[in-house]
Amino acid sequence: MSTRxxxxxxxxWAGSVVAWLAGGAIVIADLDRVEAGPITFNSxxxxxxxxxxxxxxxxxxxxxxDSSTMDRDRxxxxxxxxxxxxxxxxxxxxxxVPYHEKRLELxxxxxxxxxxxxxxxDSTFLVRYTLLAIDRLGDTRRxxxxxxLKAPTxxxxxxxxxxxxxxxxxxxxxxxxxxxxxxxTWQTFDWEFxxxxxxxxxxxxxxxxxxxxxxxxxxxxYRLWPPTLGSGVPTFFYGVxxxxxxxxxxxxxxxxxxxxxGGITWLLAPGLQYVTRRVVLEAIVQIPVVQDLNxxxxxxxxxxxxxxxxNF
Numbered sequence: 001m002s003t004r005x006x007x008x009x010x011x012x013w014a015g016s017v018v019a020w021l022a023g024g025a026i027v028i029a030d031l032d033r034v035e036a037g038p039i040t041f042n043s044x045x046x047x048x049x050x051x052x053x054x055x056x057x058x059x060x061x062x063x064x065x066d067s068s069t070m071d072r073d074r075x076x077x078x079x080x081x082x083x084x085x086x087x088x089x090x091x092x093x094x095x096x097v098p099y100h101e102k103r104l105e106l107x108x109x110x111x112x113x114x115x116x117x118x119x120x121x122d123s124t125f126l127v128r129y130t131l132l133a134i135d136r137l138g139d140t141r142r143x144x145x146x147x148x149l150k151a152p153t154x155x156x157x158x159x160x161x162x163x164x165x166x167x168x169x170x171x172x173x174x175x176x177x178x179x180x181x182x183x184x185t186w187q188t189f190d191w192e193f194x195x196x197x198x199x200x201x202x203x204x205x206x207x208x209x210x211x212x213x214x215x216x217x218x219x220x221x222y223r224l225w226p227p228t229l230g231s232g233v234p235t236f237f238y239g240v241x242x243x244x245x246x247x248x249x250x251x252x253x254x255x256x257x258x259x260x261x262g263g264i265t266w267l268l269a270p271g272l273q274y275v276t277r278r279v280v281l282e283a284i285v286q287i288p289v290v291q292d293l294n295x296x297x298x299x300x301x302x303x304x305x306x307x308x309x310x311n312f
Contacts, residue, residue: 036238036273038194038219039284039305044142044185046130047086055082057307065291065299068260070106072298077101078121090130097123100154102169115162115169121154122172126179142185150177156206167208167251174205189229194219204252211249211262218243221273240271240284250294263293265300280309 037043047053056079063074080098087093103116126148134141154172158165167173181198195218202210219242226234243266250262271284286303293299 036192036221036223036236036240036275036280038196038217038221038242039240039271039273039282039307040242040244040269040286041194041196041198041215041217041219042128042146042181042183043194043196043219044130044144044183045140045187046090046142046144047084047092049086049089051086052312053082053084053309054312055084055307055309056080057082057305059303059305061303062301063298064301066296067299068296070108073105074298075101075103092128094126094128094148095123096125097153100171102171104169113162115160115165117155117158117160117165117169117171119155119171122150123153124148124150124179138189140185140187143182144184145182146180148179150175150179150200152176152205167206167210173202173208173210175203175209177202189223191220191222202249207254209252211251213246213248215244215246217245236273236275238273238275240269240273240282242269242271242284242286243267244269244286260295260297263297264290265293266290267303269303271305278310282307282309 037045059076059078059080061074061076061078064072066072078098078100080096083095085093098121099119100121101116101118103114105112105114107113126146128144128146130142130144132141132143150173152172152174154170156167156170156172156174158170177200179198179200181196183194183196186193195216197216198214200213202212219240221238221240223236224239225237246265246267248262248265251258266289267286268289269284269286271282274281283306284304286305288300288302291299
C-alpha cells in the first residue's frame with residue numbers, strides 16, 4: 001500500500017464540479033476507461049494531467065406544494081455544460097455554464113398569471129487539489145478540497161408585463177459568490193462511496209441577497225452487471241443511491257430578512273449509470289424526504305436528472 005500527498009498508483013480519474021452539477025468517473029489501470037461516480041455532487045478522484053472531460057445534463061425541477069393562497073407552480077429546466085481539465089497530476093480546474101428555463105404560475109388578484117425567463121445563467125469556476133491519496137490493488141481513496149467562485153454571467157434585471165421579475169426568477173443573481181468544500185472518495189472494482197461537504201457565501205446585488213447555502217452529500221454506486229469482471233473492456237450497469245442534505249439561509253431584501261425563504265431539505269435519489277469505455281450515460285430522480293422550510297416557502301416535488309459524460 002502507498003500513502004502519498006500526490007496521486008499515483010492505480011490510474012484513476014473523476015470529473016468533479018460543484019454539488020448539484022458534478023460527479024466522477026474513474027479508472028483502474030486504464031486512463032481511457034471510465035467507471036461509475038456520483039451524479040448530483042462532486043467526487044474526490046483526480047482528473048489526470050492533460051485529460052479533458054465534458055459533461056452534459058438536463059435537470060428538471062418541479063415545485064407545487066404551496067402553503068400560501070397563490071397556488072404557485074414552479075418549473076425550472078437547467079442544462080449545464082461542464083468542462084474539466086487536469087493541469088497536473090493533482091491539480092484540476094472546472095467551469096460550469098448553465099442554460100435555464102424558469103417558469104412560475106400563480107394566482108393574483110387579477111387572476112392566473114405566468115412569469116419567467118430563459119437563457120444563460122451564472123457560471124461557476126472551481127479549482128481542486130488532491131491532498132491525500134491511498135492506493136492499493138483494486139482499492140483507491142482520495143481526499144480533495146476545492147474552492148471556487150460563482151460569477152454573475154446571467155441577466156439579473158429582466159422585466160415582463162407585471163414589472164421586474166422577482167430575483168429567484170432571474171437568470172442570474174448579479175453577485176459574486178465564493179465556494180469552498182472538500183470531498184472524499186473510496187473506490188474498488190465492485191463499488192464506490194463518495195461524500196462531500198460544501199459552503200457557498202451568497203453576497204448582495206440589486207438590493208437582494210440569497211441566504212448562504214451549506215450542503216452534505218453522499219453516494220454509493222454498485223456494479224450490477226456484469227456480476228464479475230473478466231478479460232476485455234465490456235460495458236457496465238451501476239445502481240446508484242445518493243443523499244443530499246441542504247441548508248439555505250433566509251434571503252434578504254433591502255436589508256430585511258424574508259421570513260418565507262430558506263430552510264432544510266433532505267433528498268434521497270435512486271439512479272442508474274451505463275458505462276462504456278469512454279462514455280457514461282446516467283439518470284437519477286431526487287425525491288424530497290424532509291422539507292423543513294420557513295414560512296410559505298414553496299416546497300419541491302422532485303428533481304429529475306439525465307445526462308452523459310465523455311473524456312478526451
